Amino acid sequence: MAPSGMRLLLPLLWLSVLAPGRPAAEMPGRNATDLELQQRQHLEAFRALLLSKLKTPSPEEEPTIPEPDDVDHSTREQNEEGLELLPRYFRKEVTRVPMLDSNHEIYKKYKDCGHSVYMLFNMSELRQAVPEPVLLSRAELRMQVLKLQQEQHVELYQKDSSDSWQYIKSRNLAPSDTDEWLSIVVTRVVRTWLSRGEETEGFRLSTHCSCDSTDDVLQVDINGISSGRRGNHAAAHSMNRPFLLLVATPLERALQLNGAWHH
Structure with missing residues (x-):
């Protein structure tokens, strides 16, 4: 060690x-x-x-690659939006990796219920964007929440190596007459995924009490996800289906820092 x-x-x-x-x-x-x-x-x-x-x-x-406060306080808002943070010789690249289509056969292994939805990702796509965990600066899970009629408390879980689910964090979603984007920082989770050899990894979004009670129904509709309780009418092929926004330093650019300094 x-x-x-x-x-x-x-x-x-x-x-x-x-x-x-x-x-x-x-x-x-x-x-x-x-x-x-x-x-x-x-x-x-x-x-x-x-x-x-x-x-x-x-x-x-x-x-840990330094957050904006470690480099320049003026870049904090830029980092949150996934923009370039560092000087021209050490800029980061932003990659958008969408979840696997909700009609993919891999979702069949998960229980079809009304209190959770699942978002799974092809790890080969993530490794192509970020070949090594140390190069990842920030990762966000973004999803478009369709019009919400009532407030709901939701929880986000990650799939671990034993195929069980580990709690990450929770959010209170307020009612809205318009579609809203929900963004959750998952940098540590994605770094852990990149260090493992799994073919797929994923998240589960659930109601506060994810049990078998019929009262614990997920009222949140996510664009691009066909949940069991909604049938197949969701926009499974939507361009706005949930995705991971990755901010990382390209390996070749990091190793060329010495040459870029002299230029």
Whole structure:
């Protein structure tokens, strides 16, 4: 297991790389050559740590890519919208991965009930967008909630390796006369998925009490999901079906940081 200090060292090196250097004229006793050497050493140290970490991916040991507050307070809102965060030589890429079509045969293995809907994802598509967990900066599950007649408390679960369901978080959804987008941050969950070798992973959205009682009916309609209680009239092929929004640093771009600095 890597020492805990490595998890603290990587963000510090990241910030030292991105922090602009002071002009040589403002630093007595140092010339341009000294500054260039120091910058090169910082870059090489960062690159070595990144490569070392990629060779031993472990969910518990992954260094966290800094949130916007660690880099620039002015980029906070941009990060939440999935926009580019860092300077031109270290920009991130945004990828949209839709859930598997709700008519896919894989959904047949899950109980057809009125208190839950399921959103499953092809992991090969996620790995194509983010080949290593350490490169993932942010992941959001987004779904379009159709007009809601009454308030409802819902809970989100993730499918674990034993094919059971683990609670993530809950939300209170207010009534609305218009369709609304619901966004839930699931970065840690997706990082865990990327470190496993499963072919499919997924979420379950349920009522607060997901039992067999007929009173616990999910009143929420999600665009693109054909729930059992609604028949097959939902827009299963809609472009607005639930999807994962992934914000990640391309591996090749991270490894080319040293060359980009000199340009």
